[in-house]
Amino acid sequence: LEPFVSPHAQANGQHQPNPFSLEGKIALVTGGGTGIGLEIARCMATAGATVIITGRRESVLQEAATELGESVHYLTNDVCELDTLEDLVAQIEATHGPLDILVNNAGINMKKPALEVTDEEFSRIIHTNLNAVFALTRTCASRMMERKSGVILMISSMAAYYGIDRVVAYAASKSAVEGMVKVLASEFSKNNVRVNAIAPGFIETDMSRTAMNSDPDRRDRAMRRTPMGKFGQPSDIGHAAVFLASEAARYITGASLPVDGGNSIGF
Ligand code: NDP
Numbered sequence: 001l002e003p004f005v006s007p008h009a010q011a012n013g014q015h016q017p018n019p020f021s022l023e024g025k026i027a028l029v030t031g032g033g034t035g036i037g038l039e040i041a042r043c044m045a046t047a048g049a050t051v052i053i054t055g056r057r058e059s060v061l062q063e064a065a066t067e068l069g070e071s072v073h074y075l076t077n078d079v080c081e082l083d084t085l086e087d088l089v090a091q092i093e094a095t096h097g098p099l100d101i102l103v104n105n106a107g108i109n110m111k112k113p114a115l116e117v118t119d120e121e122f123s124r125i126i127h128t129n130l131n132a133v134f135a136l137t138r139t140c141a142s143r144m145m146e147r148k149s150g151v152i153l154m155i156s157s158m159a160a161y162y163g164i165d166r167v168v169a170y171a172a173s174k175s176a177v178e179g180m181v182k183v184l185a186s187e188f189s190k191n192n193v194r195v196n197a198i199a200p201g202f203i204e205t206d207m208s209r210t211a212m213n214s215d216p217d218r219r220d221r222a223m224r225r226t227p228m229g230k231f232g233q234p235s236d237i238g239h240a241a242v243f244l245a246s247e248a249a250r251y252i253t254g255a256s257l258p259v260d261g262g263n264s265i266g267f
Contacts (some may be wrong), residue, residue: 017247019247020243021047021048022047022049023047025044025101026093026097026098027041027051027099028092028102028103029051030079030103031053031054032103033057034064035207035234036205036237037106039233039237040234040237041238043238043241045071049101049245050071050073051073052072052073053074055077056078075088079133080128082131082132085135089143093143098143100149101152102136103155104137104155107129107207108128108170110125110167110169110170111215113166121169122172125173126169126173126176128173129170129173130176133177133180134180141188144193145188148191148193150188150192151194151245152193152194153196153244153245154180154198155197155198156198158258158260158263159174160199160256181256185253185254188253194244196244196249196253196255198237200236200237201232201258201261202226202263203237204233205234226261226262227261228261230261240257240259244257
């Protein structure tokens with residue numbers, strides 16, 4: 001990114017800091033080895049941050065970190081193993097310094113009619129997309145609150161808002177995350193810790209390709225519901241994440257930003 005210099009400042013020979021820069025920031029992106037998380041990591045690193053990506057598959061993370069360059073590092077971690085999260089954050093801070101940004105991106109989905117979803121399947125999705133998000137957020141936020149500085153981003157979904165068939169547990173988990181954002185934003189704001197969500201629409205990743213392949217009509221239906229008439233790219237979420245994590249968004253907390261080609265205008 002080029003440093004931002006307004007025309008007025010230019011005329012006066014002044015240089016202002018770029019409000020979108022993440023220079024010197026330390027960011028943790030869960031599920032950062034693939035899809036949306038990979039592009040969030042790429043965009044944050046491009047904006048100047050040191051980024052730590054996590055996930056369960058070491059080979060995937062290693063390949064991603066190599067591709068993204070020297071400011072991106074990886075740690076293998078399963079967010080569902082809640083008792084590992086304190087050590088994860090302690091290790092990151094001991095190696096790289098205080099964590100400025102947490103992006104809760106890791107998530108799973110499953111397409112099934114509600115009546116066929118077992119208790120085990122429902123719990124697995126809720127545990128990954130909700131319980132783990134809360135546990136990691138609590139761990140990071142307690143440190144950020146002490147330092148009176150930090151940004152937490154949740155990758156939610158438009159499934160939180162609309163009745164999309166066959167994603168009952170996923171929709172429940174993402175709606176709960178949206179509710180959590182408002183409470184946490186309120187509780188943390190006096191300590192200068194901001195909490196926001198990004199609600200992606202149809203974004204082209206492995207997760208959405210699997211869903212589309214399991215139902216050939218789904219792609220057409222999705223396009224009919226998208227005013228812009230095209231799928232989003234993972235980098236569209238990456239750019240929004242950089243904005244919300246940066247000083248440019250310093251007065252935004254408790255918000256959910258749809259990045260969805262207009263889906264949220266209404267079906
Ligand atoms: P992907 O399946 O490509 O990415 C999910 C990532 O999460 C993977 O890197 C995976 O890595 C990681 N992950 C899953 N479970 C765990 C776990 N237990 N511990 C640690 N990491 C885990 O999907 P997307 O990039 O599409 O999804 C990213 C986020 O965006 C999700 O929260 C999803 O709900 C959300 N989203 C996506 C949309 C889309 O259209 N694609 C739309 C709306 C929201 P590994 O398997 O190696 O652990």
